[in-house]
Structures are given as C-alpha cells and as structure tokens.
Amino acid sequence: MSFSPLFERLVEAFRTLPGVGPKSAQRMALHLLERDRAGGERIVGALGEALARIGYCQRCRNLTEHDLCALCEDPRRDERMLCVVESPADLLAIEEAGGYRGRYFVLHGHLSPLDGIGPEELGLERLEAEVAGHDYEEVVLATNPTVEGEASAHYISEQLRPYEVRCTRLAYGVPLGGELEYVDVGTLSRAFSGRLPFTS
Amino acid sequence: MSFSPLFERLVEAFRTLPGVGPKSAQRMALHLLERDRAGGERIVGALGEALARIGYCQRCRNLTEHDLCALCEDPRRDERMLCVVESPADLLAIEEAGGYRGRYFVLHGHLSPLDGIGPEELGLERLEAEVAGHDYEEVVLATNPTVEGEASAHYISEQLRPYEVRCTRLAYGVPLGGELEYVDVGTLSRAFSGRLPFTS
Known part of the structure; x- marks a missing residue:
C-alpha cells in the first residue's frame, strides 16, 4: 500500500543503508x-556535501575532503611505521584500539582477480612509492584475517622486498575468518603489540 | 579520532535516525x-524532495505531496466509515492488517496539554467538518491504547456527539500500554473486527 509515491521512494532509498529492512526504513522516513x-535537512546537507567532496587522500588513500587527510597532516605521527589496512573502517578500529601512532595506507579492498580487483585498484603503485620515498622501518600488513586478506598481505610483502623494510603481520589474536572492523578493542590492541615478522 | 570533519558531520547526521547509534552511523557513512x-545520491534526492514537498492531505491530514493523499483520491474506499489514528505509521499498520476499507483521519499526536498539544494541533476542527460534511455511519477511534490515546478518543467522541455518528473503539485485543505501530498483523486485524461502541 502506498499513500504517497515520494514517501515510498524515500523508504526505498533508506533500504540501501546497511542493516536497514523495510520496517526500519519506514520508521526512519516517518520519524524525519x-x-x-531539521534532522532530515542535516542528513541531506551532510550526505550531499560528503558525496560531492570526500575522496581519497593523495598520500594514504584514506577518506578526506582535502588533498591530504588529517592523519597525514598530523606531524606527531610516527614516520617510521606504516600500517596497511583494507578499509577506513579498519583504520578507525585500530585508532580506537590505541597504541599505534604511525602512518596508514588504505587499500579500499583486497586482491580479488575474479572481481577485477588487482594491484592497480588497491593503489599498490602509490604504496610502493610511499615506502620508496620515506624512511619506514616497519610496514604492518593489517589486512583482514581472511584468505583474500592474507593473499593481499603476501603480495604486498613481495612487492616491498627490494626496499628492505620489515614487514609484519598482526598477531593471531584476531579471530580467523572474521572482519577486522568488528573485533573488540582489547583483542585488537593485543594483536597489535604481538605482531610477528611476515613469513610467506 | 577524526580523519575528516565532513565525515564526522555525516556520522553525526545519521545518528538523528531512530535506532542508530555511533557504530551504526559510522557503518552507514562508510558504506555509502x-x-x-549512487545509493547515497538516491537518499539525498529522495529525502530532499520529501522534506520539501510532503505535507498534510487537506482532507485527512495524512502525509502527501499533493493536495489530497492517494487514499482520499481513491473512489473505492468506503465513504461510510472513518478511522481516526494518531500517526501515519498507525494508518500503515492498519492498512497492512487488511480488512478495513474506509477513510482515515490522522491526528499527528494525541491531546497533551502539558506539551501544548490541544484540539487545534490535532486538527479536530477539520475532523468535525469532515464528519459534518459527509454521511459517515461510524467513526473508529483507533488512537493508541495509552492514557493519552484514551483521553483523545474520549474528547473526540464528545465532540462528535451532535452528529449522531456511531463512535467505536478497537477491541482490547491490542496490548495495553503499547504502541499501535508495532502490534502484529493478526492481533490488529482481530481488534478491528471485534471493535466495540465507545463508552466513556
């Protein structure tokens, strides 16, 4: 049943949000x-501007509305360490866990040849240039503990071999087959401190 | 921690949605x-247009982007029955339960003098004109089974007394103290068929 095509369109649009079913979408539309x-107008404004202006940081490929993200602009970050993550959500989880103060590099995915995602889509050329152009002592390959994540970490460690930088991997405190984004803070923090040399 | 002010603003904006906490809001922002x-653009478009164009139906105060809502425009609805509900969500729940084919009137709330919500805010003058100007045999007072809902139903039944229309109330199959919007379809349908004359 539909009392208003515009209302139906709004409910349909909300259903594209993760974890939002038909009932929740309807509740959101009616609530606004x-x-x-005013809250609805804030969403329109913030989302419209974010979609129009937020792109990738030119250095680390993190999300940002500027050329460089706030983390890359921060002079207090440790220039000797680089942490490679699959997504901005993983970066946020590691920041929340605390303890790590180095730089990041965001892949926005993992190697997946069947989906057409290769080194170019992950910005691995940019990553190599980043490592070549800076004095990193260690690169933490913090990809997800999944088959694709492991494969991506392996590929990157091979790619960085000429630069004699130490590649490490998060300790296997993180649950296998899971998503890094949802690991609890304590486990993630322990995994960071217990990281091991990368061996293929 | 914040890597982008625009991103933070977007997460904050999503938190105004009902049932969305900080982690869900972040997940929504990153997902889009x-x-x-494209899904994000659809939300911006649909929400922007809905906020700009959706108002109240001039006849029944349901949400619509036109002068009259689709239900009021529908000639197949039973002109002898009118169902008064507190919100469009309640209307949608009754339509989903099926069985009722009459007209609706949406109060957008209930009488609540302490919050400054009186007969005027609920459009009761419009409701009286609606009943006076049509040949209704029955008005179903389907307000929520709460103290405020009962009080509103009582007030309306007094207001409509001069028009010699039969005022009924949903059967008490609906759980007391609950919200109509969340009642399961079977219970709601039974409550509709078991409705009783309104006695104050």
Missing part, C-alpha cells in the same frame, strides 16, 4: 517527516 | 562513501 525535519 | 555512492 513527522518529528525531525 | 566506499561502496554505494
């Missing part, structure tokens, strides 16, 4: 229209 | 920016 139109 | 920018 009935009780919080 | 990383994996579904």
Whole structure:
C-alpha cells in the first residue's frame, strides 16, 4: 500500500543503508517527516556535501575532503611505521584500539582477480612509492584475517622486498575468518603489540 | 579520532535516525562513501524532495505531496466509515492488517496539554467538518491504547456527539500500554473486527 509515491521512494532509498529492512526504513522516513525535519535537512546537507567532496587522500588513500587527510597532516605521527589496512573502517578500529601512532595506507579492498580487483585498484603503485620515498622501518600488513586478506598481505610483502623494510603481520589474536572492523578493542590492541615478522 | 570533519558531520547526521547509534552511523557513512555512492545520491534526492514537498492531505491530514493523499483520491474506499489514528505509521499498520476499507483521519499526536498539544494541533476542527460534511455511519477511534490515546478518543467522541455518528473503539485485543505501530498483523486485524461502541 502506498499513500504517497515520494514517501515510498524515500523508504526505498533508506533500504540501501546497511542493516536497514523495510520496517526500519519506514520508521526512519516517518520519524524525519513527522518529528525531525531539521534532522532530515542535516542528513541531506551532510550526505550531499560528503558525496560531492570526500575522496581519497593523495598520500594514504584514506577518506578526506582535502588533498591530504588529517592523519597525514598530523606531524606527531610516527614516520617510521606504516600500517596497511583494507578499509577506513579498519583504520578507525585500530585508532580506537590505541597504541599505534604511525602512518596508514588504505587499500579500499583486497586482491580479488575474479572481481577485477588487482594491484592497480588497491593503489599498490602509490604504496610502493610511499615506502620508496620515506624512511619506514616497519610496514604492518593489517589486512583482514581472511584468505583474500592474507593473499593481499603476501603480495604486498613481495612487492616491498627490494626496499628492505620489515614487514609484519598482526598477531593471531584476531579471530580467523572474521572482519577486522568488528573485533573488540582489547583483542585488537593485543594483536597489535604481538605482531610477528611476515613469513610467506 | 577524526580523519575528516565532513565525515564526522555525516556520522553525526545519521545518528538523528531512530535506532542508530555511533557504530551504526559510522557503518552507514562508510558504506555509502566506499561502496554505494549512487545509493547515497538516491537518499539525498529522495529525502530532499520529501522534506520539501510532503505535507498534510487537506482532507485527512495524512502525509502527501499533493493536495489530497492517494487514499482520499481513491473512489473505492468506503465513504461510510472513518478511522481516526494518531500517526501515519498507525494508518500503515492498519492498512497492512487488511480488512478495513474506509477513510482515515490522522491526528499527528494525541491531546497533551502539558506539551501544548490541544484540539487545534490535532486538527479536530477539520475532523468535525469532515464528519459534518459527509454521511459517515461510524467513526473508529483507533488512537493508541495509552492514557493519552484514551483521553483523545474520549474528547473526540464528545465532540462528535451532535452528529449522531456511531463512535467505536478497537477491541482490547491490542496490548495495553503499547504502541499501535508495532502490534502484529493478526492481533490488529482481530481488534478491528471485534471493535466495540465507545463508552466513556
């Protein structure tokens, strides 16, 4: 049943959000229209601007609306360490865990030849240039503990071999087959401190 | 920690949605920016247009982008019955339960003098004109089974007394103290068929 095509379109649009089913989408649409139109306008403004302006940091490929992200602009970060992650969500999880103060590099995915995702899509040329152009002592390959994540870490460690930088991997405190983004803070922190040399 | 002010603003904006905490809001923002920018544009478009154009139906106060909502425009609805609900969500729940084919009137709330919500805010003048101007045989007062909902139903039944229309109330199959919007379809359908004359 539909009392308004525009309302139906709004409910459909909300269903593209992760974890939002038809009932939640309807509740969100009614909440904004009935009780919080100012909140709705804030979403329109913030989302519209974010989509138009947020792209990749030219150095680390993190999300940012500037040429360089706030982390790359921060002079207090440790220039001797680089942490390679699959997604900005993983970066946020590691930052929340605390303890790591180095740089990041965001792949935005993992190697997946069947989906057409190769070294170019992950910006591995940029990563190699980053390692070649700076004095990193260690590169932490913090990809997800999945088959694809391991394969990506392996590939990168091979690619960085000429630069004589120490490649490490998070300790296997993180649960196998899971998603880094959802690991609890304590486990993630322990995995960081217990990281091991990368061996293929 | 914040790597982008725009990203933070987007996460904050998503938190105004009902049932969305900081972690869900972050997940939504990252999902749209990383994996579904087209979906994000659809939300911006649909929400922007809905906020700009969706208002109240001039006849029944349901949400609509036109003068009259699709239900009021529908000639197949039973003109002899009117169902008064507190919110469009309640209307949608009753439509989903099926069985009712009459008209609706949406209060957008219930009487609540302490919050400054009186007969005027609920459009009760419009409701009286609606009943006065049509040949309704029955008005179902389907307000929520709460103290405020009961009080509103009582007030409306007094207001409509001069028009000699039969005022009914949903059967008490609906759980007391609950919200109509979340009642399961079977219970709601039974409550509709078992409705009783309104006695104050």
